[in-house]
Amino acid sequence: MNDTAAALPKPVAGQAEGRRGGLLRRLRYVEPVTLLWLLLVLVLLFLVAAPLLKLFSVSFQAQETGTFTLSNYATAYGRARYLDALVNSLTLGLASAAIAVLLAVPMAWAVSRTDMPGKGFTWAVVLGAFIMPPYLGAVGWILLAGPNSGFVNRFWQWLTGSEGTLFNVYSFEGLALVIALHSFPLVFIFVKAALDLVSSEMEDAANILGAGTWTAMRKVTLPLVWPSILGSFIIVFLETIALFGTPAILGIPARINVVTTQLWQFFEYPVRVEVAAAYAMPLLLVTIGLIAVQKLLLARKAFVSQTGKGGERRMIRLGPWRWAMFGWCALVGALSVAMPLLVLLQASFAKAWGRGISLDNLTLRNYHLLIFEHEMAMTSIWNTIWFSAAAATAAVLIALLVAYIVNRRLMPFGEVLGFLAMAPFVIPGIVMAIGFYAAYASPPLALYGTAALIIFAFTARFLPIAYANSSAAIRAVHPEMEEAARILGSGRLQAVSRITAPLLRKALLGGWLIVFIVASRELSAAIFLVGPRTRTMAVLLYDLSEAGNFEVLAAFGGLLLLITLVLVGIGMKLVGRDFMLRRI
């Protein structure tokens, strides 16, 4: 620099000022976006990368000393019982996913492509099953299908006079069915969205060549949405292996140990986070493996027609068969929503649920206890609402910024952000929670027992949903909208806040609501991270289920459902009836 100063015929004083001014000037041209990008990277590293890395490193650490060791893995996989739990989890995942697909695909086909009556009813069923937390459904099914006392079995015994049970919920099949009854909405939403895009001409072409309605459905329509079916199968599988509540409530009496309940055991005294981490690693590998398999299976084929016009979708006329399809949807609705809900309501108003429905078995005591006498009940409701709201807000905000940067290609390595935002999708919730515990519960951050820890964990866990939602929303807004504003003098941030954001409002609100609902009933991640004052409704419900007091449990479940319904109602009012469809 000095050489040039000497060479150039300029006054020395002005030169020094020019140099300083040059740096400042350059800073002024740095877009705020770069700073934002840096901030987001830090946030995502904190939320996603750090817990995972910590989990990974902790799995190789000896407990007291912290030295490198493989003994954790040896312990984690040394006992047959632990291996059994892993195998149980994987089989349970496959079974539930299969049942969920079996339940939901006909429903999705019927609603999307045929003239089946009662489509609004079917949507209500899907929404109801989505809202009902799986562990609550499990309790309901205990009341319904306990081998000796369940209503279904008692009815069967009365009907047939036999001593046997029709369906024992304390079994592998029972567990798989109960889980499937609350995961099938995911399959329904994905598959229906894909079916909506299939042009009727695909089926017409099959018809004219000689295929009847059912043949065309089997050979043409469903194969066309195979990616959605496979994708939702995988999602249900992942959700199932990460569930804690239902396997604890149903699995223990059924003598079925799964990975999540086993992980819980590693947290007994003495707390063996290291072994838990080692044990959890294979879940991650399984997930990554599944995603890879999915990519392979879908590799060469395209599934959306690339050419031609024609996307019109006409309803297939089913004739009398449409009542059969409606019957199927009604059956699923009964099993997943109506029956459990009714028995739960009955139990919540009962003095002793085993005494059945009778006038002298009615009482408001359970609700009274919860609302006025149980110290934690109201607090936990408040906790749930504000944790979920905070997490939803954070997730949607981060997701929006990341989606914006990625979609508008603002930074050279923007995809990294997108990848980080979606990464938690492959991590079972409970593993995520353990990672958070390992990374942030102890000093230096010492977040154990604080609301912050739970909010961070929820944000990280549900970020993928928010991101998928925001990404789709931003893709729908043409960049030229902002460019028009910028050429007129508006800065980028201003353009985003005044033009883009209002356009995205509905979609974002929908995403917020979905994250909120899912967060409010999350158990597996919460159970490891709550402290005595930060218990959520889900954890309290679980604690109540330990005391075996099903009447109070049912009443609390009733409160939980009521609150969720109110929020969903508000959501539908604000965003429109189809807010759930905006997921992907």
Next chain:
Amino acid sequence: MQGITKRQLLIAGAALGGLTASSRSGAQDMSAHERELYEAAKREGEITWYSGQYSAETSEAIGRAFTERYPEVRCNVVRSTSQVAFQRLSQDARAGVAQCDVFSSTNSGHFQLLKRQSRLLQFRPQNADGMLESIRNADPDNFFHTSFLGLFQLACNSQKVSEDEAPKSWTDLLDPKWRNQLAVGHPGFSGAIGVWAVQMRKMYGWDYFKKLEKNKPQIGRSSQDPVTLLNAGERSVGVAVPAATVLLSISRGNPLRLIYPTEGVLATIAPSGIIRNAPHPNAAKLFMEFQTGPHMTPVLLRYFADPLRPGSPPPEGAKPLDQIKLLAPSIEEQEKGVPEVRELWRDTFGV
């Protein structure tokens, strides 16, 4: 707590029969010591209690009664099974965070461990002197004090099992005729079941459980779970169920019958202790006074639990203590044995 002999309890039972009920809970008549603690506790404002002994309802009622007597000191009841409570305590310790003030567990072994690791606060409540003589000196060093006298025995659904058919002893349960009819808690969750399993192993060896497994009992989590199942008629016989829960259930109209096994009833005399780095030490001390004092007794009686102080009749429907044979492993046996039986249980029952 050194080994309670049957003799000591018989004496206590006689004393019970002799004295008249005199525990009145005068609302504002506090001793100077009590008032002093109360003022200090008011400044702290709350106390967090990890309750593993009493049922949720009972624990909540105790908490409410405490706040009624000491307004402005809120009681956060964190009720769970004992093992889970201990687990939470361990998590707290490992994170270096103090959340719990008072810890109560049905497994006395927990307290040996905590005392050895210097995690308890030394404090003797003045009210302890008024407790039943046999239980008022749980720990000579005063790191923990008895707060729970629980009896765990058998129960059956009276509609499904007649009085003659009902099992009469712990060994009766091994009879194949009880296949698919039994229900029991899990030592991995319930402290009481852990202690019971230690006792059974002491008396009959682990073979007892191998044979019990053949009858396929339904395993829950809490020792109270079987009562729910009995109420519903899902199973007919509850094993190692808390007498208090059964009696409460009967009082609500459920068709249950309490059974006293011939070998004896498991007596869990379990303590509470103040955690050393408790965030609200004065409120904790006040709570310990409350637990050992006369004002908790009416609450216990309402919920059919056994009172800790002399002067009250046994809960309705229960036999007086002097007529029952009591079984209890020593505190060292509990400390060492419970983790062992947990692992054995998981291997035998698969869960």
Next chain:
Amino acid sequence: MSRLVLRGLTKAYGKLTVVDGVDLTLAAGEFVSLLGPSGCGKTTTLRMLAGFVEPTAGSIELDGKVISAPGLVMPPERRQMSMIFQSYAIWPNMTVAENVAFGLKLRKLPAEEVRRRLWEILEVVQLGHLAERYPAELSGGQQQRVALARAIVVKPAVLLLDEPLSNLDASLREEMRFEIRRLHDEFRITTVYVTHDQAEAMATSDRIAVMNAGRIEQVDAPHLLYTRPKTRFVAGFIGRTNLVEARLEGSEIGFDGCRMQMGQINGVPQGGSRPILLSIRPQSIGLHRVRPAGGEGRPVTPGTVVQRVFLGESWDYVVMPQGSGLRLRVTAPPLQVHEVGEAVWLEFDPRQMALVE
């Protein structure tokens, strides 16, 4: 080889009548186009033929058997027909071979025969080397051929095509037109072809049915449609033309500046004195600088050029005959250049004039 008869075929949606009493007969092996602008009802008619839409009135007969009538519709899968859709409707998750063999497999033919017929047809459409490809890997024209192969291999009684070429670019369209006609000639399948493009219809069809607002205006061979349009609509729709109002008086036809004898034009009007409509093609009017000899009954009249556009292959002139308000479009070869405002002579050829109505 089949005979297809449409009798009074009608389709109404509420108050809107989309197809209005269509009568049409197809001989076995005939190639007929339904030609018309959007909304004229041609696609609906085709879909009624296929069995996807139920007629409100009228009937469709195949080889003497009624297959469509109000309340009685044989479903598409039993009609033994094939259809090419506007979007081709090739299934993107199946290979070319799987797409084409679909119909054969449904008929439960032995594997050997399926293989044989599959390879035969792929050779015919020249896709043999692409059998294992997926549709996403093919060009538009190739996908079109897959659709054709799939439709033809099952030897249908009737082949239906719904604007199959509208998504291809111009040169490909020409190529595929010939391809479709060639396949038709080879297999002699009765074919119904729907299009809005008259060049396509004319290049491929034996006969064309021109439709407008749900009715058939005229059914004729292509050159007859062109030279003898029977309605104003057909005259205006097929090719470009000048529609001129003239007067018939006795045996003479006259319009501004021209007089002709009745027998000279195409079409024989009923006698009397009344106004008539003539269709005069732009190519049939000659432009001259000096008065041509005329004769042979070719009337001439002076006029002025008022507008001109050069189109590369021809000049497009608008000429006004003297003393007349008519604006006549005249097409001339590229070398014949006239200026705007120039005085020219128009020479008419009555043999190329058509009486429209």
